[in-house]
Every structure is written in structure tokens, then in C-alpha cells.
Amino acid sequence: MDYQVSARKYRPGTFDDVIGQPHVVQTLVNSITTKRIAHAFLFSGTRGVGKTTVARILAKALNCEQGPTGTPCTTCPNCLEIAQGTSVDVIEIDGASNTSVDDVREIRENVKFTPFRGKYRVYIIDEVHMLSNSAFNALLKTLEEPPAHVVFIFATTEIHKIPATILSRCQHYNFRRIARTEIIQRLRHVAAQDGIAVEDRSLTALARASEGSMRDALSLLDQAVAFGGKTINHTDLEVLLGAVPQEHVRAMIAAVTAQDSPVALRVVAQLLDQGHELRAYCADLVEYIRNLLVAVIVPSQQELRGLVETSDEDLRRIVADAKAFTPDQLQELFRIFTHAEDALRFSAHPRFVLETAAVRATRLLLPKEQGTSQPAPKVQVDTPTPRPTAAPEPRRTQPPPPGPKASPSPATAARTSSPVGAPTGQDTMSLRVPAAPDAKGREETRLEKPTAPPSQPAPEISGATSTATTPPTVTLDWERFQEEVATAHPNIAPFLEMGRLVGIEGNLVTIGFAKQATVARAMIEKEDNLRMVAALWQQLSGQPVRLRMVELTDDDPPGPTMAQIRAAKEQEQRLVLFRQARAHPLVKQALEIFGGDLADVRQVSPQKEVRE
Helix, strand or coil: CCCCCHHHHCCCCCHHHCCCCHHHHHHHHHHHHCCCCCCEEEEECCCCCCHHHHHHHHHHHHHCCCCCCCCCCCCCHHHHHHHHCCCCCEEEEECCCCCCHHHHHHHHHHCCCCCCCCCCEEEEEECHHHCCHHHHHHHHHHHHCCCCCEEEEEEECCHHHCCHHHHCCCEEEECCCCCHHHHHHHHHHHHHHHCCECCHHHHHHHHHHHCCCHHHHHHHHHHHHHHHCCECCHHHHHHHHCCCCHHHHHHHHHHHHHCCHHHHHHHHHHHHHCCCCHHHHHHHHHHHHHHHHHHHHCCCHHHHHHHCCCCHHHHHHHHHHHCCCCHHHHHHHHHHHHHHHHHHHHCCCHHHHHHHHHHHHHHHCCCHHHCCCCCCCCCCCCCCCCCCCCCCCCCCCCCCCCCCCCCCCHHHHHHHHCCCCCCCCCCCCEEEEECCCCCCCCCEEEEECCCCCCCCCCCCCCCCCCCCCCCCCCCCCHHHHHHHHHHHCCCCHHHHCCEEEEEEECCEEEEEECCCCHHHHHHHCCHHHHHHHHHHHHHHHCCCCEEEEEECCCCCCCCCCHHHHHHHHHHHHHHHHHHHHHHCHHHHHHHHHHCCCCCCCCCCCHHHCCCC
């Protein structure tokens, strides 16, 4: 006998053999048992989930010599002819190659003939969505009132292309993707029947690559056997599938646990050297982090086995790796790499995107016992040698006006809230950030550090002997900075305007973007754009800065972006122009004469004004 692929050799022949579609099987069996057989069925679903197979089994059940029955015998001449595709009473039509009105007219002419051997003439039209609109219209009347001996079975992978007039005349059955555990079980059965030695993790990899399609899973199994013979090696299977080895995924998790950025960068370099797709790797990494989160949240091994579809060996590894993280840390990791996966779609430098995410992941997370997500910055204070004089009186400072506040660093906060005089020789340091815009659109919040009088001594600090340095005044005008970016780099200014200043900690400037501003954030996070923005910031402030882009959350203080501020200004100017125009005597007179209203007002330069 000629060789048959596994998808045909192990195709189900009865309803009991169908896996993954219990809702469809039960409904069809009950309808046949109770003699409530519809004249038209529509099967929809993704590829390889059993639509055509169930259609042929339904044809067997209707034309079996013992039927109609929900359990066809598969041995009578009718069942054998249907299984071999030679039955004259079961006509299979490819909708992709028979799309014209003439093909449908031929069906309409043939439906009036009674079946030759069975009880029904069954028309199975695969990929029915490929029929033209004219062909669908020609089929409507026959489909609505066919002869009693005719049953139509349509199959499609694109249900949205089926006209509503066809849908209303059919019983619609939606075939779902087959669960990964059911695919693994079926592959194990096929491998046992054919004498194939395969590991459980290899079956899991085949099921993952099939994406819920049983036919794809069996085809991949045949391909693996052709590649490595009856004994399938997992390493060879990963090469064949083009999948990223799980060792690379676990290596990145190990680097994050150890906070080892160089190791994380070496993992990315190995991926590129081996020719793996970075976005596919990022997707596998996100899935693994999700499994770690589930393992941390769900303590029961039995319940965990139902939520994480993987082999027992991989499940034990996941449980072991999850012990090093808290749920908050895993959620932060998930956020970092999902954003990286989104950015990889648009970035011209995918390696840089993944490397940046890897470094961020290894540096943001701390061991579980420290209970924080970011190391506290080190503060060094240099003070002059104290002189014994009278104790200084505390000096009060004016509170800042209301408005959004920048997040000062611990050192700045300590200097601002200190009730005693500051060391001799230190000047006033001010930080200005944008608050709610006033009539001019610029309102600033000023935080001042009091300057101690020269005659007052500095407080005693153990081990400090050097002379205090005078830090330069740092001034930040966010609106002016946006204008400078628009002048110097107009290609990135619109993207930067979609973000807003979140806070400043030392020389770290945090800019927040809304969740829907993914493209704008990805553009600003490009290495070249970050370098240009940081250079311009340093030019304006006089100090080097580091930029960090984050996603705004509900915990962040509310505030408008520069684009919203600019739009509000333009709207306000437009309203002022309308008021001025309506107050003009000539405009008033024109409106009274014609009885209309102003539709638009534009301001022109003096050279273009029309002089009367």
C-alpha cells in the first residue's frame, strides 16, 4: 500500500474519534437520533480542526445502511465509498475553484435527482466563502427550500465573508481550536502506533507550533520523522521548527535573577549568532514570565497543571524559577518585555530594543527580601570643618505654589526639608517644572533650598572634612525645551509632545507616555533620538542628564501633555478671534444683513490684509 501521511492515515472515521469538538459532535448526534436533520449546515473555524472530517462523518451517518444513525458502521458499501471519496451520493466541491454562477446552476439542476444508493444526496462545499456574490444569490432559493433528499454542508475558514442571507438559511457550527493537551495526547497515540520514540517536551513543542491545528501537528510530526528517523531528538526538532530553545529563555530569567546585565546581553548576542527571530524569542519570554506568575499565584500543583500547558519536567523548572520572584516583580518584567515585543514591530534596530529591555529588567528588579523595585541612589555630602559658635536659628521657607510637582531626589528632598542652616558657601538651588498653564500658558513651581548665613556653622557630620562645593543652578522649562526640540529636530518633536514630564531624580529625567502612545514612545526610545534629546537637554540645563521613558499609570499625577497644551492654546486663540470678529462693526452689519453666522476666522499677516 502506498504511503499515507499521518493526517490522512489517522483521520477520524466516526463521531467518537473526533477530538476537541464535543459541542459539535453532541449536537449532530442528537439531531440524527431525534430525526431533526437540517437541510443545510455551516461549519466554520480555523484550519485543521476537523470541519471536512466531520462533514464526511455526517454524510456517513446519513447514508449508512443502518441509518440514519449517530454511529455509522464504517463497513457497509456506502460508508466505504464515502471514506474513499467515490460515492455518487456525496459530492465534494472545492469552492475556491468553482466560484461562478454556472457552477451553482449545475448544482441546482442536479439536486432534483434522487440518491442512487443511500437516503440523501449530500453536497459538501469546502471554502464556500470563495463563491462570488452572484453564485451566492443563485444558491439562495435552492438552499432555502431544497428537495427532502438533499443536504448541504458548507465549510469555511472566514465566516465574516459569508453573506447574512446564507447564514440565516443554515445551522451554524463554530469549530474551536484544539487544546494543546488534546493535541499532545493524540500525537502520543500516533507515535505509539508507528513506533516513534519522542520525548514529552518534543510533543509539547509540536503542539505549541501547531497553534491548535491537529492537521498541522501531524504534518510536523511526519516532518520530524523524515528529518531524524524513528527517534526524534529534541534539539533537532527545535532546529527543524525554527523555534527558540527554552535554554535561552531560562538563561535570560537567570540573568534577571542574578541582576547580571552582561550575561543578558550575551544571551541576545547568542540569539543573533544562531539566527533566531528576536520577536519570536520575546514572545516565548513573555509566555514564560506569565507561567512564572501563575506558578507564584497558584500554590496547588493540580490546578497549576491545568493553567500551564507544558510537560511535567518543564513545569518543575517553572516552579523552581518562580521561587526567586514576587508577583509585583513578575508583573514589572511582563510589562518590560511586552513593550519590547511591541517596539520590535516598528524598530529598525531590533537588537537594541531587546538589549535595552534586558538591561532594564536586570537593573530594575532587586532580590525578594529587599522589597523594592529600584535601588536607592547614594548621596554624598561634603561639608567644611565645623567651627564652635552659637547654634543657628531655624529658617522658614515659602511653600511652593499649587501645581504638578517634580519628584526630587532623596538628596534634594533632604536639603529642602532641613530645618537648620545649610553649609557655608552653598547657593540657592531652584528647580522649575511646568504646572497647570495660566493665561500665558506658562506657570512654574519653584523649590528653594535655603542658604545659610556665612556666620552660621555647618552641622557636624562624622568623617566629612572637605570644603563644600557650590552646585550650579538647575533650571528646567519644559515648554521652552519642547520649542527647542521642534526647532532643532522637527522629525521627533511631534512624538515627544505626546509625552509629559513625570519627575526628576538627580540627573535622571522621567518622561511618561500614555498606554495608547506606543509608537511615539518607541520613536523616542530609539538610540539616536535619545542621544539627540539628551544632548539638547544638557545644552539648555548645563548638566548631563539621563532620560527614561515609562508608561503612565493611574498612580501618576494627572496632567496634560505638550500636545494637549498646544491644542488648548490654539482653541483659546481661535475663540478670541471669533469674539473680536463678532465685535467688529462691519462684521456685525454683515451678519445683520445676511442673517448668517461666522463659519471660520483666520489671522493673516499685515502684508496680506485687504485694505478698503
